[in-house]
Amino acid sequence: MSLSLQLFRLQRKLANSEAQVIELAHLIRQLKEQNILLNHQLHDTHREFEFYHTCLDNLPPPDIYPVISSYYQYLSSTYNSRLEEVNPNASIAAELELDQQDRVTLEEQLADVTANNKSLQSSVAVLEQQLADAKRETQESASAHAVLLNKEKDSVHRLTITVQKSRMAEDALRAEINELTTELTEAQPYQQAYCALADEIGSLLTRNQIAEEEATNLSRLNAQILGHNNPAQRIMYVDRIRRELAEAKHNIAMLTRDQDALAAQNENLQNELDMYKSVTVPFADKPRTNLTRIARVPLVNLNIHADSSLDESM
Missing domain, CATH: 1.10.287 (Helix Hairpins)
Incomplete structure (x- = not known):
């Protein structure tokens, strides 16, 4: 009974872990898509930055510097905000890696539990066979006892009749x-x-x-x-x-x-x-x-x- 309960708990834990792994896989896929999008945006930003850097090297007119400076500040703030968005994704990736390690551990435990489950199933099959044999022996013993009980009841009935006849004979003789x-x-x-x-x-x-x-x-x-x-x-x-x-x-x-x-x-x-x-x-x-x-x-x-x-x- 304790082994069955432990197996049931491990199966529930494994099912919860599998659900968590599926959710983490969806989250990882979403994060990967976000990372790809951010990488594309970052690449575009670098290209723009290189373009503007090239433009600076060509000595544009002085009146363009305030515009470039404001646009650079805009790009820097955008870059910083995107970096701040990427950092939580990195923590999520670390959590995902830990979850993957937990998944590997749970898979190993699942393999052990599966092996134990197979051995327990074989033991349960043996115990069920023994239980069936014991039930059959119990039924046979109960049938034999019922037959003996009926014989004893018949013997007691005959002895009772004999005692009654003996008492009648004794009373008649007296x-x-x-x-x-x-x-x-x-x-x-x-x-x-x-x-x-x-x-x-x-x-x-x-x-x-x-x-x-x-x-x-x-x-x-x-x-x-x-x-x-x-x-x-x-x-x-x-x-x-x-x-x-x-x-x-x-x-x-x-x-x-x-x-x-x-x-x-x-x-x-x-x-x-x-x-x-x-x-x-x-x-x-x-x-x-x-x-x-x-x-x-x-x-x-x-x-x-x-x-x-x-x-x-x-």
Whole structure:
């Protein structure tokens, strides 16, 4: 920028100098014409002076001397006035010579400035090429950054959608956990009843085992009775064994019925407990509670959730 300003100033100075040189050339031409005219007049004056001097040498009559003297004074005054006019022209010529020297100096400066201008123009061309390359690289970089920005926006949009889905899944899972917790709390009495039935079934199985052992003992006693030799004692033993066997059969029948009833009740409780725990139970068979179960949203990858949460926080 400073070089361009300096070049512009030098060009303006050169233009002013050229205008001054043109004016000085016109002035010099005018002065030369005036000098030529004055030289002609001076030459004519010298010729007249020589003529009159020759006339003086020829001894004119005495009455002509005053006329000649007055005319000589007239010519002298005219000559002096013309000399006074010539002296300013000489100063103008000196100024013209100085202006010519200044013109030579300005022409040399103009040549230097022209050379500098050419070098500056070449430098400007190189800089313009570099500027064009830089603009092209900047445009390419801006285009690449715009593409990357669009990709990042798409990634952020996808991550936002993923975060929203993850939050929905988390909320649904939390609601399901709360619902399952409530249902588990409501199912605790059934669990206690199931445990009580399991204990009762265990006691019934124990009683059944005791009854089977008692039947085995009765069979063994029956065999002993059959091998007894006293008929009266055999009849008494047989009657007692018959009564005990009948009581044992009655107890076994009662235990079997209680066991079947407990097994059926246990199966019903187990099915109902499974329905409380399961999600895929038909709506008609689902037990009524104060909460409504919703379908579970598919869980996403926890790593993606963590990364998206981290990106959102950043």
